[in-house]
Amino acid sequence: MDSFPTSLLSGYRNFMSGRYADERERYRSLAESGQSPSTLVIACCDSRAAPEIIFDAGPGELFVIRNVANMVPPYEPDGNFHATSAALEFAVQSLKVSDIVVMGHGRCGGIRAALDPNAEPLSPGDFIGRWMGLLKPAAEQIQSNDIMTPVERQTALERISIRNSLNNLRSFPEIKALEGEGKLQLHGAWFDISTGELWIMDPATRDFIRPDV
Amino acid sequence: MDSFPTSLLSGYRNFMSGRYADERERYRSLAESGQSPSTLVIACCDSRAAPEIIFDAGPGELFVIRNVANMVPPYEPDGNFHATSAALEFAVQSLKVSDIVVMGHGRCGGIRAALDPNAEPLSPGDFIGRWMGLLKPAAEQIQSNDIMTPVERQTALERISIRNSLNNLRSFPEIKALEGEGKLQLHGAWFDISTGELWIMDPATRDFIRPDV
Amino acid sequence: MDSFPTSLLSGYRNFMSGRYADERERYRSLAESGQSPSTLVIACCDSRAAPEIIFDAGPGELFVIRNVANMVPPYEPDGNFHATSAALEFAVQSLKVSDIVVMGHGRCGGIRAALDPNAEPLSPGDFIGRWMGLLKPAAEQIQSNDIMTPVERQTALERISIRNSLNNLRSFPEIKALEGEGKLQLHGAWFDISTGELWIMDPATRDFIRPDV
Amino acid sequence: MDSFPTSLLSGYRNFMSGRYADERERYRSLAESGQSPSTLVIACCDSRAAPEIIFDAGPGELFVIRNVANMVPPYEPDGNFHATSAALEFAVQSLKVSDIVVMGHGRCGGIRAALDPNAEPLSPGDFIGRWMGLLKPAAEQIQSNDIMTPVERQTALERISIRNSLNNLRSFPEIKALEGEGKLQLHGAWFDISTGELWIMDPATRDFIRPDV
Numbered sequence: 001m002d003s004f005p006t007s008l009l010s011g012y013r014n015f016m017s018g019r020y021a022d023e024r025e026r027y028r029s030l031a032e033s034g035q036s037p038s039t040l041v042i043a044c045c046d047s048r049a050a051p052e053i054i055f056d057a058g059p060g061e062l063f064v065i066r067n068v069a070n071m072v073p074p075y076e077p078d079g080n081f082h083a084t085s086a087a088l089e090f091a092v093q094s095l096k097v098s099d100i101v102v103m104g105h106g107r108c109g110g111i112r113a114a115l116d117p118n119a120e121p122l123s124p125g126d127f128i129g130r131w132m133g134l135l136k137p138a139a140e141q142i143q144s145n146d147i148m149t150p151v152e153r154q155t156a157l158e159r160i161s162i163r164n165s166l167n168n169l170r171s172f173p174e175i176k177a178l179e180g181e182g183k184l185q186l187h188g189a190w191f192d193i194s195t196g197e198l199w200i201m202d203p204a205t206r207d208f209i210r211p212d213v
Numbered sequence: 214m215d216s217f218p219t220s221l222l223s224g225y226r227n228f229m230s231g232r233y234a235d236e237r238e239r240y241r242s243l244a245e246s247g248q249s250p251s252t253l254v255i256a257c258c259d260s261r262a263a264p265e266i267i268f269d270a271g272p273g274e275l276f277v278i279r280n281v282a283n284m285v286p287p288y289e290p291d292g293n294f295h296a297t298s299a300a301l302e303f304a305v306q307s308l309k310v311s312d313i314v315v316m317g318h319g320r321c322g323g324i325r326a327a328l329d330p331n332a333e334p335l336s337p338g339d340f341i342g343r344w345m346g347l348l349k350p351a352a353e354q355i356q357s358n359d360i361m362t363p364v365e366r367q368t369a370l371e372r373i374s375i376r377n378s379l380n381n382l383r384s385f386p387e388i389k390a391l392e393g394e395g396k397l398q399l400h401g402a403w404f405d406i407s408t409g410e411l412w413i414m415d416p417a418t419r420d421f422i423r424p425d426v
Numbered sequence: 427m428d429s430f431p432t433s434l435l436s437g438y439r440n441f442m443s444g445r446y447a448d449e450r451e452r453y454r455s456l457a458e459s460g461q462s463p464s465t466l467v468i469a470c471c472d473s474r475a476a477p478e479i480i481f482d483a484g485p486g487e488l489f490v491i492r493n494v495a496n497m498v499p500p501y502e503p504d505g506n507f508h509a510t511s512a513a514l515e516f517a518v519q520s521l522k523v524s525d526i527v528v529m530g531h532g533r534c535g536g537i538r539a540a541l542d543p544n545a546e547p548l549s550p551g552d553f554i555g556r557w558m559g560l561l562k563p564a565a566e567q568i569q570s571n572d573i574m575t576p577v578e579r580q581t582a583l584e585r586i587s588i589r590n591s592l593n594n595l596r597s598f599p600e601i602k603a604l605e606g607e608g609k610l611q612l613h614g615a616w617f618d619i620s621t622g623e624l625w626i627m628d629p630a631t632r633d634f635i636r637p638d639v
Numbered sequence: 640m641d642s643f644p645t646s647l648l649s650g651y652r653n654f655m656s657g658r659y660a661d662e663r664e665r666y667r668s669l670a671e672s673g674q675s676p677s678t679l680v681i682a683c684c685d686s687r688a689a690p691e692i693i694f695d696a697g698p699g700e701l702f703v704i705r706n707v708a709n710m711v712p713p714y715e716p717d718g719n720f721h722a723t724s725a726a727l728e729f730a731v732q733s734l735k736v737s738d739i740v741v742m743g744h745g746r747c748g749g750i751r752a753a754l755d756p757n758a759e760p761l762s763p764g765d766f767i768g769r770w771m772g773l774l775k776p777a778a779e780q781i782q783s784n785d786i787m788t789p790v791e792r793q794t795a796l797e798r799i800s801i802r803n804s805l806n807n808l809r810s811f812p813e814i815k816a817l818e819g820e821g822k823l824q825l826h827g828a829w830f831d832i833s834t835g836e837l838w839i840m841d842p843a844t845r846d847f848i849r850p851d852v
Contacts, residue, residue: 003398003400003416004314004400004402004413004424005251005252005312005314005400007251007252007268007274008252008268008270008314009424011267011268011269011270012267012268012269012411014269015266015267015268015269015409016409018269019266019269020409024409027261027406027407027408027409028407028408030261030406031261031319031320031405031406031407032407034320034322035259035260035261035322037260038218038220039218039220039221045276045277045278045300045303045304046248046276047248047250047272047273047274047275047276047277048240048243048244048248048272048273050263050264050265050270050272050275050277051263052263052265052266053228053232053265053272054224054225054228055220055221055224055225055228056224056225056227056228056231056232057221057224057263059260059261059263059266059406060260060261061220061224061260062260062263063258063259063260064258064260064263064279065258065279065280066277066278066279066300067278067280067296067297067299067300068296068299068300068303071296073294073296075338077337077338077339077340080293080343081286081295081343081344081346081347082294082296082340082343082344083280083281083284083286083295083296083297083344084280084296085338085340086280086281086323086340086341086343086344086345087258087279087280087281087344088340089335089336089338089340089341090258090281090322090323090326090335090341091258093335093336094322094326094335094341095322099218101217101218101221106244107244107247109247109248109303109307109308110303113303113307122302122303122306122307123302123306123385123386123387124290124386125288125290125298125302125385126290127290127295127298127299127301127302128299128302128303128307130293130294130295130299131294131295131296131298131299131300132299133294134294172336172338173336173337174336185216187216187217187218189217192244193240193243193244193272194240194241194244194245195240196228196229196233196237196240198225200217203216211217211222351573354571354573355571355573358567358568358571360564360567360568360586360589361582361585361586362631362632362633363631364631364633365582365585365633369574369578369582372574372578373573373574376573408636418575418576418577419575420575420577420578423621429824429826429842430740430826430828430839430850431677431678431738431740431826433677433678433694433700434678434694434696434740435850437693437694437695437696437700438693438694438695438837440695441692441693441694441695441835442835444695445692445695446835450835453687453832453833453834453835454833456687456832457687457745457746457831457832457833458833460746460748461685461686461687461748463686464644464646465644465646465647471702471703471704471726471729471730472674472702473674473676473698473699473700473701473702473703474666474669474670474674474698474699476689476690476691476696476698476701476703477689478689478691478692479654479658479691479698480650480651480654481646481647481650481651481654482650482651482653482654482657482658483647483650483689485686485687485689485692485832486686486687487646487686488686488689489684489685489686490684490686490689490705491684491705491706492703492704492705492726493704493706493722493723493725493726494722494725494726494729497722499720499722501764503763503764503765503766506719506769507712507721507769507770507772507773508720508722508766508769508770509706509707509710509712509721509722509723509770510706510722511764511766511770512706512707512749512766512767512769512770512771513684513705513706513707513770514766515761515762515764515766515767516684516707516748516749516752516761516767517684519761519762520748520752520761520767521748525644527643527644527647532670533670533673535673535674535729535733535734536725536729539729539733548728548729548732548733549728549732549811549812549813550716550812551714551716551724551728551811552716553716553721553724553725553727553728554725554728554729554733556719556720556721556725557720557721557722557724557725557726558725559720560720598762598764599762599763600762611642613642613643613644615643618670619666619669619670619698620666620667620670620671621666621667622654622655622659622663622666624651626643629642637643637648
């Protein structure tokens with residue numbers, strides 16, 4: 001018990017005396033009635049880009065998947081364990097969310113690794129290498145582009161990755177069908193850690209644009 | 214653009230005028246220097262249990278994996294895509310976190326599905342069924358216990374799942390080695406949505422205990 | 427006389443100069459008119475869980491049975507001596523209590539003995555072994571669950587024992603009938619010695635829940 | 640939950656804000672280290688005679704058996720369920736108490752029933768009739784004494800019952816042996832509900848005497 005990180009315990013005390021105290025009834029009601037979030041956010045694990053902070057979301061509002069580089073693998077009903085596909089299935093089929101937001105962000109370590117031609121496996125299992133392999137064709141194409149700066153390449157792949165995830169979402173038959181019926185909407189967003197700006201993908205052009213704030 | 218969920222846009226405006234305004238320098242500095250969180254939290258996607266809220270964490274503090282039922286699969290260096298193992302590898306090998314917290318919570322929908330003997334696949338891919346299969350032996354043992362109430366069985370499996378994830382973390386050779394060297398500590402925690410209480414796993418007995426607040 | 431425990435004599439003097447002095451009229455009146463408690467509490471002998479202390483009860487309020495692990499045996503009108511059934515009969519038929527509370531508690535030594543697969547008889551009579559045999563089927567089912575911790579198994583059986591006692595109460599024809607007529611209500615409660623918390627059994631789900639305090 | 644007696648809930652709140660708040664550390668310490676009471680009290684279920692109140696006892700001080708008329712049956716190692724013998728065995732063999740106090744009291748309903756020549760069974764099981772049968776020879780002898788008043792007969796049998804319980808305690812081989820070795824002492828006491836007086840049995844004469852207060 002003594003080993004539990006003290007910063008987390010201290011933060012938890014703030015939560016209990018602050019936010020929880022303010023929203024006690026909401027938490028209780030959410031516990032009783034169950035969650036019914038209308039939005040699924042697929043975000044990165046990055047410590048600087050928590051969806052609940054960026055969207056100032058209260059309890060019960062966002063169902064959140066977080067993996068490295070906010071990626072969605074393509075539909076692969078092969079019987080293996082699929083953390084992301086399982087969460088996706090749960091959000092869409094069981095919770096029946098109406099919106100899915102894929103949110104990327106600047107200075108993403110996973111994207112940086114994908115773009116590094118000299119990247120070594122981080123461990124013999126090379127899990128990051130395999131995982132970022134989902135972006136391999138795009139990464140190779142961007143890597144070979146030597147007239148963009150490294151920062152531009154990075155931002156470009158971050159946004160490509162978001163569109164890639166949106167494409168992969170549509171490889172799931174149920175998601176494609178629900179979107180076709182107008183019951184589900186897919187969105188892209190990109191968060192600039194430095195400026196705090198949120199760029200939203202225009203569904204028509206697939207460009208990222210800053211909304212008026 | 215008009216389709217982007219208005220509640221998220223509205224929340225984002227609160228963030229910009231509130232938290233971001235207050236912490237502008239911190240965000241900028243984190244963007245420049247990169248993230249160096251000391252803690253990885255493996256949490257559930259549930260909309261009522263966001264780690265940053267529960268630990269009142271600021272930007273840069275928590276690297277967060279979120280999947281259904283906060284699970285860690287066993288070490289499987291098989292070349293497939295492993296969202297969780299990839300994020301884990303990144304946190305441990307690249308970011309060199311000093312602590313990993315597996316945080317479960319009450320009323321978890323994934324655990325409920327694992328305990329439902331009549332659960333049907335949510336979709337033909339049955340991703341949730343496969344994913345929760347990680348807990349199958351434990352779930353079957355708990356299911357057969359007809360003298361605990363459904364709620365007691367649910368809580369029991371939620372806590373067993375946390376211990377299971379901790380066991381699986383130790384199946385990763387690098388994690389086991391770092392823990393052995395005293396460079397990495399593994400923790401379990403369970404959040405009660407209704408009361409806001411955080412129960413922390415005693416590393417010696419593996420019981421969950423409420424810390425003094 | 428000199429042998430009477432001095433701590434008890436000293437405590438008795440406190441009672442006389444304190445509580446008795448304050449409630450002299452109540453004691454006298456209760457002596458004259460006889461007792462008419464509305465509640466029977468079936469509690470454990472444990473020195474840390476006295477019902478009058480936990481419910482801050484005054485004289486005349488609680489009729490109290492205390493045996494190891496707050497158990498009620500099933501209805502057995504066999505002509506033998508039955509301490510618990512006799513007290514039960516007196517409370518229900520003669521005092522006509524309106525409520526029966528079965529109160530268990532954490533860290534119960536009787537429950538611990540019931541869960542110990544290597545428990546030896548405490549004496550040749552093996553009275554505890556026989557008495558805890560009332561819980562034998564449940565204890566065996568919980569014992570075989572090796573994925574809950576010893577503390578979790580103990581808490582589970584403590585609560586199962588309360589439900590078991592409530593079931594056995596309903597095996598007494600008079601109690602079953604009075605409950606059916608709405609003249610008698612049965613309740614379960616579990617006291618946490620460490621935190622002082624009282625968990626109350628929800629009659630619908632049979633789960634134990636902390637009331638708002 | 641709504642059905643739980645409100646007077647008990649209200650009393651529990653007093654306990655939490657009062658006694659528990661004052662003795663929090665003691666409760667915690669007792670939970671950690673386990674109970675080690677030095678005294679077993681065998682008392683009546685009567686709502687007016689709670690040992691913890693009369694001896695002003697704190698948590699952890701008294702291990703308490705309560706049955707109708709504070710009786711101890713004779714040693715009967717017959718394999719049946721024996722609530723009182725089981726608790727006795729636990730207190731003596733496991734907790735190794737140094738003192739056993741049998742505490743009777745005035746106006747005891749069980750004793751009154753034992754003395755009533757016209758007493759009808761309270762229910763077809765006649766559990767009280769059987770239980771008070773433990774005192775049958777003594778009760779018959781007192782009943783036939785028509786020169787004592789009913790109150791005198793009642794008080795007499797109350798005290799006889801205490802001595803009877805002490806005799807039966809000595810029918811347990813382990814208790815007899817421990818007493819012989821000076822490791823266990825047996826005491827009798829009788830509480831006068833009306834005056835609050837505690838009468839203590841002189842071990843030499845077996846008379847009940849009021850100690851100086």
